[in-house]
Amino acid sequence: MNIRTLETFVWIARLGSFRAAASRVYASQPSVSARIAGLEDQLGVELFNRSGKKIALTAKGREFLIYAEKMLSLYGEMLQTVAKPASIQGTIRLAVSETIAHTWLPQLIERVSEAYPAINLELDVDISINLAEKLKNHEIDIAFLMGSVNQPGIINRGLCRYSLIWVASPRLGIPDKPMSLVELATWPIVTYPRKSEPYVAIRSLVDPMNHSTRIHSSSSLSTIIRMTVDGLGVSALPREILHRELDSGVLREFDVDAAVPDLVFSAAYRAAPGGDVVHAIAELAFITVANRIGAMPKLSGTLNKL
Missing domain, CATH: 1.10.10.10 (Winged helix-like DNA-binding domain superfamily/Winged helix DNA-binding domain)
Incomplete structure (x- = not known):
């Protein structure tokens, strides 16, 4: 035994x-x-x-x-x-939403590698709905996803949030003045997949104005950005993932007379036996996020042992 x-x-x-x-x-x-x-x-x-x-x-x-x-x-x-952290071995199945992959995931991987050089990370990038199901089914150890996972035995901790800005290709000729919801509803919209929080929020904004508004949804964030750059519609996305497109001018920001709720992300993982390393990785994620926004969150005692 x-x-x-x-x-x-x-x-x-x-x-x-x-x-x-x-x-x-x-x-x-x-x-x-x-x-x-x-x-x-x-x-x-x-x-x-x-x-x-x-x-x-x-x-x-x-x-x-x-x-x-x-x-x-x-x-x-x-x-x-x-034991020294360097001597702890194993594989952690880490799953993240694409927004996280486009922002601070590389910095987190670097921190985990420094703290636990013998731990292997098996990465999975997917939409948040799928990540929640994978965590429920024990297919992954920890998820950084939009929203939370409501199931007994799963810990959800607030991680970060991103505000959304409306962007479009300059070729669409969007006016510089703030756009009303009635005007917004006349444009095709490219957004996150059906059943996601951004999709539901945007649909609730435009449907009362125009039930025929075309909403193109995609599970790929890269595809959403590409379609918006190509002028296939306007989109609401986090500024943090659009620096290159905004700086180069292939996308421009415009104002809308209504706000789309922030994307709120959490770290979700099981309170399972032997889960100390998983918990420590969640703590490292909080530090990574805090360093990006300039504020340090309150950390638990596990990280102090690293």
Whole structure:
């Protein structure tokens, strides 16, 4: 019985699948099966009921899970307290929205590499709706996403916010004076994907003025910017991702007589055993954001151990 075996057991219990757990612990399925078989032989009990379509814990398996999670939690706490950060190994699945990838993600990766040189980051860039589902399904360890993830056991902490500005290609000839909502509704709008907060907010602004307003949505921020530069519509985007386009003049800012709510991002991760490194990465993200805006957030004690 060792930490790797306990970790494998816990992931099978969480995911309900030997195959999914094998992917999560970076091992082959036969290796995972062998670990659990050896563990069951050592304990002299069956930990999983394999008769159904989905693997389920037996009564003894549920009892063992309590102790396994405690041991993993204590193991993680021990490493954070005693071991040098450089000696802590593993892979963290970090997922971010594209807005974060376009702003401060490179600085965060640099900080994580300095603090935990033996930790590998597996990066996933996706829309926030998908990131929330991946976190719920244990496919990722931590997400920096728009909004929050509402599920028991998941910690949500406010991270940063970006105000949106209206931009358009100069070729559209947008007037310099502030634009009314009635006028805005006559222009095609390029924005974030359906069901996202910006899409819903913009739709609620223009629909009362003109139900026939064309709204082109995309899950790719790069595509939204490209379509706006090409003059296919106007868009509301964070200034922080448009410095190159605004400085070069391929996009210009204009005013609208109504504000679109800020994009509010949070760090979401599970309060799971052995999650000290994940929590520390969230803290490093707060520092990275604070350095960009010139204000230091209040940090918890985990980071002090780095």
